[in-house]
Amino acid sequence: MKFVDEANIKVTAGDGGNGCVSFRREKFIPFGGPDGGDGGNGGSVWLVADEGLNTLVDFRHQRTFKAPRGQGGMGSQMYGKGGDDIEVRVPVGTVITNVDTDEVIGDLTANGMRLKVAQGGRGGLGNIHFKSSVHRAPRKMTPGTPGEVRELKLELRLLADVGLLGFPNAGKSTFIRAVSAATPRVADYPFTTLHPNLGVVRIGTDQSFVIADIPGLIEGAADGAGLGIQFLRHVSRTSLLLHVVDIAPIDGSDPVEQVQTIEQELAKFDEELVTRPRWLVINKADVFSDKDELNRVANDIVERLNWTQPWFLVSAAGGEGTWDVCMQVQQFFDAERAAARQRTEELDDVRMRGE
Incomplete structure (x- = not known):
């Protein structure tokens, strides 16, 4: 296998789902009030050190990794499902640097070590959160926040005595x-x-x-x-x-x-x-x-x-x-x-x- 000890990748966390504007509608309850649920959080991206790998050659073929976004909120106070986190396996001894800031953000020196490199967005709030004694039928919600996007440089440094x-x-x-x-x-x-x-x-x-x-x-x-x-x-x-x-x-x-x-x-x-x-x-x-x-x-x-x-x-x-x-x-x-x-x-x- 070809030895590759340096690679650049792009990681994108999932966006948060939007909050929902909804009102309770049931027979004989004409003014049920707001019941819009929150959106789910977006998935995050993690790097995981794996002693079974000894090269970064896989990143020559796949350079982008994107976590799923959160599901939007729904009526009946139902919250959206959060996006699943994704894990990207890298060799033990990988140093991770933020390309934009040239800052070293992690060094995975042991098998199983995990590092979150992109935080998923937060889900938005449904209109159930905005009701009050004077505002009984709010049509307000908040959108989910975007997930982090990062350009990363992976650098493998061998662990030897x-x-x-x-x-x-x-x-x-x-x-x-x-x-x-x-x-x-x-x-x-x-x-x-x-x-x-x-x-x-x-x-x-x-x-x-x-x-x-x-x-x-x-x-x-x-x-x-x-x-x-x-x-x-x-x-x-x-x-x-x-x-x-x-x-x-x-x-x-x-x-x-x-x-x-x-x-x-x-x-x-x-x-x-x-x-x-x-x-x-x-x-x-x-x-x-x-x-x-x-x-x-x-x-x-x-x-x-x-x-x-x-x-x-x-x-x-x-x-x-x-x-x-x-x-x-x-x-x-x-x-x-x-x-x-x-x-x-x-x-x-x-x-x-x-x-």
């Missing part, structure tokens, strides 16, 4: 194949990966994390070059970034310059991404037969980058060193969860002492 960064052909897809059951395309030409891939890495019982492989980035990605900003958003939710770099790029480019270029693109897209934990994975160690030369080149890259965070030397094609990376990543998340639990316990203790 770890994001892979790197230039095209750095070996990101090979890495994710080596550590998970994901099977992205691997080939010896740039931009083999055309859409994000998710893989689950299982370390042990109740120990696993989700890793996302996004298409390779190049200089100018934040401005739209290559596959550009279209996929940079997918690393915005990750807690840890693995920066994969080819130790000896086939085009003769400098691995250090590649790392620095991607750092600049991250800063252009979102400065917070640069401060996020980011580990260096120097890949394709198998191109060196001399271990001493391999270590010298790897250490030179690390020193020229002034790298202070963890770094690894791996051969994703042969699986060498990849499991050590995964074990370190799992330890990172275990420590994060333990720290979060400790903070929660400390807050609970403070609350109890305060009581």
Whole structure:
């Protein structure tokens, strides 16, 4: 299925039904008075997160969604039937933005989450509401109010724990194949990966994390070059970034310059991404037969980058060193969860002492 992570749709809620002007007419009761009922409320439009979906491709074919209007009021004080709400299923991780105001109105991050994106109109009042001691036969009613109409932008942001960064052909897809059951395309030409891939890495019982492989980035990605900003958003939710770099790029480019270029693109897209934990994975160690030369080149890259965070030397094609990376990543998340639990316990203790 074609991966689509952005779509624009139009949602229209149902109008409220009009109120009714009616008078009671029965034998021997010539002046029964007003009995016009209210109109029903219009249906609303809801977006519902569904974990069974992983793409917005369906919105390429259907872009408009309209809820039914409310039924008009009737005589004998009968109220009109309200219009049914409609639910539009979207993938978990969808961010909803109002196109007219550029305001983010919702972020559906869990299966089953619901967001009302268009409120149905209210039903109008029937003439029964306008009778009084001096106005016994009112011929007044109010029309239903119109339902909301909105142009929405849907943006899918993958929910992953770890994001892979790197230039095209750095070996990101090979890495994710080596550590998970994901099977992205691997080939010896740039931009083999055309859409994000998710893989689950299982370390042990109740120990696993989700890793996302996004298409390779190049200089100018934040401005739209290559596959550009279209996929940079997918690393915005990750807690840890693995920066994969080819130790000896086939085009003769400098691995250090590649790392620095991607750092600049991250800063252009979102400065917070640069401060996020980011580990260096120097890949394709198998191109060196001399271990001493391999270590010298790897250490030179690390020193020229002034790298202070963890770094690894791996051969994703042969699986060498990849499991050590995964074990370190799992330890990172275990420590994060333990720290979060400790903070929660400390807050609970403070609350109890305060009581």
